[in-house]
Amino acid sequence: MYTYKTKGTCSTEINFEVEDNIIKEVNFIRGCSGNLQGISALIKGMNVDDAIDKLEGIDCKGKGTSCPDQLAKALKEWKNK
Structure with missing residues (x-):
């Protein structure tokens, strides 16, 4: 599970899991x-x-x-880790 702290949105955190470049859970x-x-x-x-x-x-x-934009940022960060 990967955790991303959001910035500028009502949601404060996004937790997600990726397996073989496929999103399993958000x-x-x-x-x-x-x-x-x-x-x-x-x-x-x-x-x-x-x-x-x-x-x-x-x-x-x-x-x-936005929350969707923050999720995109989180996924990009995950890719570059």
Whole structure:
């Protein structure tokens, strides 16, 4: 399980597991529960690179980031570890 501390969003942390470059599990701490459960369900089983491509750059209310964008950043950090 990999943990990423978010910046600039209502969620404070993202915990996820990747196996063979496929997302196995994603859990957000805090934030909009229903929306984040939906995002987690949609990307489960997705290739890491495809998830980054789909989520990176999504903005929430002009903050310059969002929970999906933070997940893309977390996945990129995981790839570069």
